[in-house]
Amino acid sequence: MCIWCEKYAQGYERWYFNPANYARKLYKIRKEEAETSLEAVPQAAGGMSLLRQEFLEAWEKKDYAAMEKMKQEAEQLSWATHFGQVVTLEDTLKVIDMIYPIAIMTCLCRRSMLGLPDEENFTCIGMGAGMYKWERWPNNYRGGVQFLTPEEAKDIVTRLNKRGLVQTLFTFGTPYIGGICNCDYPDCSAIRSTLDYGIRTLVKGHHVARIDRELCNGCASCIHRCQFKALSFSASQQKAYVDQFQCFGCGLCVTECPQDAITLVERASLPALANVW
Amino acid sequence: MLPKITVDEGKCTDPLSCRKCLLICPTHVLGLGTKVGPKKFQEIPRDKFRVAGVRLEKCTVCLDCVKVCPNGAIQVSFNGGVAK
Secondary structure: OOHHHHHHOOOOOOHHHOHHHHOOOOOOOOOOOOOOOOOOOHHHOOOOOOOOHHHHHHHHOOOHHHHHHHHHHHHHHHHHHOOEEEOOHHHHHHHHHHOOOEEEEEOHHHHHHHOOOHHHHEEEEEEOOOHHHHHHOHHHEOOOOEEEOHHHHHHHHHHHHHHOOEEEEEEOOOOOEEEEEEEOOOOOHHHHHHHHHOOOOEEOOOEEEEEOOOOOOOOOOOHHHOOOOOEEEEOOOOEEEEOOOOOOOOOHHHHHOOOOOEEEEEHHHOOOOOOOO | OOOEEEEOOOOOOOHHHHOHHHHHOOOOOEEEEEOOOOOOEOOOOHHHEEEEEOOHHHOOOOOHHHHHOOOOOEEEEEOOEEOO
């Protein structure tokens, strides 16, 4: 079972359907010590916020034990504070129906990796009462936010899914979920940390893709949709092939298949995958 | 051995507007940071941004960033010497 569901679902089907997990306290005593952020340290830019210079130094020295320790610490820190889980479009739309307010803002990952200007980069959705802080203190929140109706939010997320971006739910102080990110490799720092370093700041979703080889006509239009290096094309069979242990269950390949040859199955229905996150 | 990327900040003055190196890098090694420390989401003046090699383990030393920089601000070193 998903360890976050085990801890935080409280009877709901999944932890992210539990409304309590969107109800973080809005006010707290402001911390006096310096805070870190993606834009703070050059090394932290572009998704290196979890691993600093020491990691690259250990890499140079081939100090695998030190690297492993830093990776594990980074993963634990991320799970406690700020991590994401892949969700299907269908589940994302259900979440949008649960929570208010919803607002859209600039994506910090793509801003730091590509320097994208805001007008091309409003792809990050913030949720919950925390969004009012952006309205109240515009000087603290560069670029601002644009509040959305649930219908507008659903429309935007659906269009981003069509464009090929993966929907993920992110915590801000686990278990409080505050964002729907729309991510892609290689500019999403969470996908990159997860795939390139094995630090699971983004964990797999509740589904796994399955390809019906009878229905698949080998058009390969699904292959480019995978952001997780799980889909490939079998040259000998001339069909799409999915590595189900690598699949994050986002469903992007499913929505693109013109033959309806790909379906999502529940991760829990496959005993050997049920605990692969 | 990992490559090293050094950016002369005297020559690279407005990377957020230019961003040629960020966009040309085939493996997205470079990232934007700032010289002013933690500012959360606050507005940061454009001249306070800087480019740095972030994902150095993905750098192939192709030197595309060196060639594309209009100010000659980027240098890539590999195995102890400046790559040319």
